[in-house]
Amino acid sequence: MDFTALKKFLEDKKITVIFGGWSGEREVSLRSGRRVLDSLIRQGFKAEGFDLKRENLHLIRPGFTDVALIMLHGRPGEDGTIQAIFELHGIPYTGSGVEASAIGMDKITTKYILKAHNIRTPEYFFIPLWANLEEFGEKALNQLGIPCVIKPRSEGSSLGVRICHTEKEFHDALKDTRGKYGDLFVEKYIKGKTVTVGILGTGEESFPLPVLELRVKGREFYDYKAKYTKGLTEFIIPAEISQHSTKELQEAALLTHRVVGCKGFSRVDAVVDEDGNYYILEINTIPGMTELSDLPKEAEAMGISYDEVVLYILRSAFE
Ligand SMILES: Nc1ncnc2c1ncn2[C@@H]1O[C@H](COP(=O)(O)OP(=O)(O)O)[C@@H](O)[C@H]1O
Ligand SMILES: [Mg+2]
Known part of the structure; x- marks a missing residue:
């Protein structure tokens, strides 16, 4: 991809990497943000970082920066809230807009959209806050069986994700999850490989990276x-799944x-799963960009450098 025009356009403009925030993923965001900032500086851009906190939120107003590169994970940076502030102030910002961000943060709404487009996702049972937990829990159990997975409706980084192997474990986890997160859902457990597929670009020009x-x-x-934690996970790229499964999964992603x-x-x-069928779990609209993160690894396997990934992100502010 040729980024000459983008580089020229941004030559004398100020880019601000927004990182930190106050979600459960603050630490990851700080790491992602610093790496992206290093990359921008290395590439000769006029860039600085902004550690978003409740106390400095008011500094984001018209003229705050020329471009905001949003590297926040979780709420309020990945769910459309911060995006709306930049939108209102007329400041170009990177990544998904308000609507797509809000959808991506919400695993239930994501599932509605996946189903509408015939994209395979595990069977599930939604247990909203207003529902009787015992009654809905029983229904979920009857429908999905054990083992099953309990998840908060809107979280990330596996926070609150629980695999339940016994009915007791299920009921305990249900109560605990409701208490901590409110809206939740139960999902059918899919025995198989955990995989992830990064996407770069926007609309027609978007394309999938190799499956990790x-x-x-x-x-x-x-x-x-x-x-x-470094060393706890083995990264296999390309994933050990058939060519056919790989293609199907990349298309679905x-x-x-x-x-x-x-x-x-x-x-x-x-x-x-063991037959090679993919099940889409979720979409992350601001995936990690740390030194351990998946998307930069996938890009590299395809010959796209970290710096180039940053340019794809930067360009999205003007798409
Ligand atoms: N239905 C499921 N069957 C099997 N494993 C699952 C299922 N749902 C989640 N997992 C495991 O938990 C991880 C985190 O789940 P995910 O839905 O991606 O939530 P998060 O937003 O927290 O990343 C997945 O990468 C996968 O390893
Ligand atoms: Mg995930």
Whole structure:
């Protein structure tokens, strides 16, 4: 991809990398943001960082910067809230817009969209806050059986994701999840490989990266600790799935990015079962960009450098 025009256009403009925030993923965001900032400086851009906190939120107003590169994970940076502030102030910002960000943050709405486009996703049972937990829990159990997965409606980094092997575990986890997160859902457990597919670009020009398989050592699944501790996860690229499965999954992931309306970059998480069928779990509208992160690894496997990924992200502010 030729980024000469973009580089020329941004020559004398100020780029601000927004990172930090106050979600459960603050630490990851700081790491992602600093890496992206280093890359921009290395590439000769006029860039600086902004560690978003409640106390400095008011500094974001018209004229705050020429371009905001949003590298926040979780709320309020990945769900459309910050995007709306930049939108109102007329400041160009990177990545998905307000609507796509809000959809991506919400795993239930994402599932509605996946179903509408015939994209395979695990069977699930939604248990909203207003529902009787016992009654709905019983219904979910009857429909999905054990093992099953309990998840908060809107979280990330595997926070709150619980695989339940017994009915007791299920009921305990249900109560605990409701208490901590409110809206939740139960999902059918898919035995298979944990995989993820990054997407770069916007709309018609978007394309999938190679499929990355995450093999966790000594832990039950790809949980928070496995995600952010060096050495706990083995990264296999390309994933050890057939060519046919790979192609199907990449097409589904790309379609997910497009129908949700994502811009610039995103990462689609999935499980591939023993027969090679993919199941899309979710889309991350601001995937991690740390030194351990998946999307930069996938890009590299395709010959796209970290710096170039940053340019794809940057360009999305003007698409
Ligand atoms: N239905 C499922 N079947 C099997 N494993 C799952 C299922 N749902 C989640 N997982 C495991 O948990 C991880 C995190 O789930 P995911 O839906 O991607 O939530 P998060 O937003 O927290 O990343 C997945 O990468 C996968 O390893
Ligand atoms: Mg995930």
